[in-house]
Amino acid sequence: MPQVHTYADLITGRLVSRYKRFFADIELDNGEIITAHCANTGPMTGVCQIGSPVLVSHHSNPKRKLAYSWEAIYLDEQWIGINTSLPNRVIGHMLDRHLLPELEPYTTVKAEVAYGNEKSRIDFLLTNGEDNSQKTYVEVKNTTWCKGSLALFPDTVTTRGQKHIRELMSVISEDTSSALIFFINRGDCDRFAAGAEADPEYARLLKEAIAKGVKVLPCRFAIEPTKITYLGLANLEN
Numbered sequence: 001m002p003q004v005h006t007y008a009d010l011i012t013g014r015l016v017s018r019y020k021r022f023f024a025d026i027e028l029d030n031g032e033i034i035t036a037h038c039a040n041t042g043p044m045t046g047v048c049q050i051g052s053p054v055l056v057s058h059h060s061n062p063k064r065k066l067a068y069s070w071e072a073i074y075l076d077e078q079w080i081g082i083n084t085s086l087p088n089r090v091i092g093h094m095l096d097r098h099l100l101p102e103l104e105p106y107t108t109v110k111a112e113v114a115y116g117n118e119k120s121r122i123d124f125l126l127t128n129g130e131d132n133s134q135k136t137y138v139e140v141k142n143t144t145w146c147k148g149s150l151a152l153f154p155d156t157v158t159t160r161g162q163k164h165i166r167e168l169m170s171v172i173s174e175d176t177s178s179a180l181i182f183f184i185n186r187g188d189c190d191r192f193a194a195g196a197e198a199d200p201e202y203a204r205l206l207k208e209a210i211a212k213g214v215k216v217l218p219c220r221f222a223i224e225p226t227k228i229t230y231l232g233l234a235n236l237e238n
Contacts (some may be wrong), residue, residue, distance in 0.1 A: 002099055004091050004221070005228035010055040010071055011176055018048055024070045034066035039084045045155035045198075047080050051179045055079070056223055065220035072223055078225040081185035083144045088123055090191060090221075090228060091140050091181060093126060099183055099230065103136055103179060116167035132236075137171055137178040139164050143192070143218075144185050151189035151218065153182055157199045164204040168214050172189055180206075184234060185223065192218030207238055221232040 016025040016033065021041045027033050036056050053074040059067055071086075072079045081087075088111075094100055095109045106126035113125040115137060120154035124138040145155035154161055168178035182192055208215055220231035 001222075001229050001231055002092055002097075003227050004099070004230045005086070007055075007071065007226055007228075008057070010225055011063070011068075013054055014048055015048070015052050015118050017043070017045055017050065020200060021236070023066075024054075026056060026068070027195075028056075031117065034068050035066060036070040037064075037066040037146045038070050039086075040082055040144075041084075042154075043156050044082075045116060047075060047082070047144045049073070054082075055229040071164055072225075074148065076110075076163075076186075076188060077223065078186060078188055081142075081221070081223045081228070082144075086228075087142045087183035087185065088140050089217075091138075091183065092124065094230065095126070099148065100181075100219075102215060102233075104133070106134075108132060115171065117162050117170055118167055120164065120167045120196050122167075125221040126193070130219060135171075135176045137168060137176070138179045138181060139168060139179070140183055142185055143182045145198075146186065146189050149189050149191055150237070151182070151184045151186075152198075154195050154199050155200055159204060161199075161204055162202055163203070165209050165214070169209050169212050172202060172213055177215065179217060180209070182216070182218045184218055184220045187220065187222035187229075187231060189220065190234050191237055210238070 009142045049177040055072040062160040126136040128134040143153040194203035218234040222229045
């Protein structure tokens with residue numbers, strides 16, 4: 001399985017508290033208490049247990065308000081990715097390396113392209129052909145909630161996520177396709193389904209999108225203190 005990301009010198013500690021969505025207090029192994037940026041602004045269902053081991057990255061950029069970022073937490077005998085800004089970077093690198101054959105063929109990759117009827121921005125636009133007339137719109141969603149080996153998304157009502165599914169359905173035509181990647185940020189899930197318990201409307205829209213031809217790719221990743229490895233696709237359950 002390919003390694004798709006390398007972490008740079010992560011620091012270990014334990015979670016003290018998470019508050020105001022963006023902040024996490026962490027006690028480093030040397031006893032120092034630091035405040036780290038938490039990129040995941042959602043409820044983090046099942047992956048925010050006080051006292052659990054965590055990994056943080058340190059950044060020397062003086063323009064940053066917080067020098068540390070919360071990267072991962074150790075639960076269920078494994079590391080789980082917390083930094084929701086990372087999946088798009090990882091998928092971008094994978095697209096550049098053509099590691100997702102389900103999205104072939106394409107020759108160009110563009111990030112953050114405006115599109116759709118509801119003023120959205122797609123994570124990635126793939127194009128192919130001499131005039132780039134063949135297009136694939138690709139949206140990425142970070143996924144950490146699970147029940148056993150079943151990964152679930154979302155873990156709360158997401159009107160933004162509902163909009164994205166509507167947009168992905170609206171662009172499908174003879175020369176245009178769309179895909180929804182669920183970045184399963186933990187290595188213990190080999191199945192995926194919509195989190196209907198948390199957001200019934202999202203689950204309904206996802207089922208409709210699959211029927212209309214939106215490609216749904218639940219991508220599995222193993223998180224380690226030094227790297228992220230791609231494990232392939234989980235089984236999609238409806």
